[in-house]
Every structure is written in structure tokens, then in C-alpha cells.
Amino acid sequence: MNAIETNGLTKVYEGTAVVKALDLKVNGEIYGLLGPNGSGKTTTVNMLTTLVRPSSGTASVCGHDVTKDSAGVRQSMSYVPQDMAVDIRLTGWENVELFAKLYGIRDKAERRERIEYVLDIMNLTERAGDMTKKYSGGMRRRLELAQALVHRPDVLFLDEPTVGLDVTSRRSIWEYITKLRGTGMTIFVTTHQMDEAERYCDRVGILKKGVLLNEGTPAELTSDLEDVVIVRTDSELPQKLPDGVVPVKLENGEAVFSAADGADSLDAILDAYRAEGGKVFSASVRGPTLEDVYMQAIGPGEEAPFDEDRFRNMMRRR
């Protein structure tokens, strides 16, 4: 049994399918659902957490069907929504206690033990008696995780867990999430942070207009792409580029190319500039990233597609 499973999961709003025939199998891992604004991430999570009823298809969490056994689903999972807020009129302890009561943990001693435990995991013990009004953004997010964990869920849903946090807080949130995965928990997370997804998610899926375009480990997905060569130059694009080298974009005086065997291609690209009297200030090669995979899958959006003539003219005008 997979912790999360969907078959043809679909949601239609006002005649438009915003999630289309989604097939997912997620188990004992950190799974990242990526996609632009409005692609259907939150709707997917809302269906999996029984907040929104699917229009068609099926979904289950820990074997419990989301429509036929919503109580079973709620018993197995916790959800930290995108826009959840702690109650700033309460202390950290009181906020967690509120959730413990909501989750129906009636035994006082057990409740106390669980609250102490989750506050400790989230490194909030020392500040548990403070009003959460005084907490930083990162501490509040950790408190929200503590609230979700007091339920001891098998599956944890997190909608954009690091939005609005500084670099250190982001890192610590991901470290806590990674620790939870280590206890056997399944974590389903949505994010816009490609670098974080690449680093911390075991697998990711890329959603565009409700359709899952790409799925796999970040390494699998990036291995399908070529290297990226970046050249800083004020010269125009060489008329003759080496075979297999494709210009991708011009960005702040940088020409970006995609090329197999980046290191070899770099030399060939520099030769091509020199052969036509061009000047290159610096150049570098990097492997493809998840962001490259994402951009290729999602496409340029509102921006115009890459136009080589325009690219050449821009270079000429500089």
C-alpha cells in the first residue's frame, strides 16, 4: 500500500479542469509538487486532505479513500496549509495544546507528553511559554509544524513550507522535514523553490495547468538535459556555432548556450567567438539544474519564445 495514491484524480471548477487525471504514488519519501501559480497544487493537496471533493477519479491516504472514508484520512495525516497562522494571543505551548485537543487527545498526561515532544523536536522548548506574537517568522513556521506533528501523522502535507522565510530558517525547516522522513513519515510538499526541491525532495512532479508533465528524482530529471555554457561578452553571437551548441537566451550581457559535453563545447564556443573577432570577458560551464528542467517543461510563459534573429540583433546593438 502506498501512503498516497491517486488514479485519474480530477477537479473541475466552473467547467474547467484545474487538476486533470492525476496518477500519483507516493510512499516513505519527501515528494515535491512543483508548478506555476494556478497550476493546481493547492487543489491537489486539498483533495488529498478531504477539504475539497474530487470531480472524478480516486485518491487514498494510508489506504483510506478520500471520499468514502474521510475520517480515516484525517486520522492518518496532518496538513499545514499555505496561509495557516498561529494564534498570536496564545503562547507556543497553548497553540500546540489547542491542536492536541482538536485532534482529540483527551488524556492529560499523554497530551502533555506529546506537546513537550513536538516542541522539543522543533527546537521551541525554551520559548514555549512566550506569546507567539514575539516569535520570528521561522519560529512560527516551526510552531505550525509542531501543531501538525502532535497528531503523530503517517503522512504530512505541507503547502509552501518555506515561503517568506530567510535562508537560515528555510534550511532549518528542510532539516526538520528531512528528519521526519527519517522516521518513516511520508511528506508531500508544494514549493516554488527549485533549489530547495532539488536539494531536499526525493522525487518531484511538475504540474502545468493541472497536468503532471514530468516526474522523477531531481537527478533523473536533470540527467535528461544538456550542460549549460555561459559566456560574458559584448560581441554578437558568432554566425557559425559548433555542432550541438544551441543558444538559449541573452541575459545581462551573458549569452547562454545548451551543449552536450559542456567543457569541450566551451572551448569550441570560445574559438567560434575568436574566429569572428569577438571578445569574451569570461565563460563558465555548469550542469543542468532542476530549475532548467522546470523552465523547459513549463515553457517561457508570457515571454516571447526564443528568437535567434532578435538575439543576434540585441547582441549587435550593445
Ligand SMILES: Nc1ncnc2c1ncn2[C@@H]1O[C@H](COP(=O)(O)OP(=O)(O)OP(=O)(O)O)[C@@H](O)[C@H]1O
Ligand atoms: N474554490 C475555487 N473555485 C473556483 N476556482 C478555483 C477554486 N480554487 C481554485 N480555483 C482555481 O483553480 C486553479 C488552481 O488553483 P490552485 O490554488 O490549486 O493553484 P496553485 O498551484 O496552488 O497556485 P499557487 O502557486 O498560486 O498557490 C486556479 O485557476 C484557481 O483560480
Ligand SMILES: [Mg+2]
Ligand atoms: Mg497554492
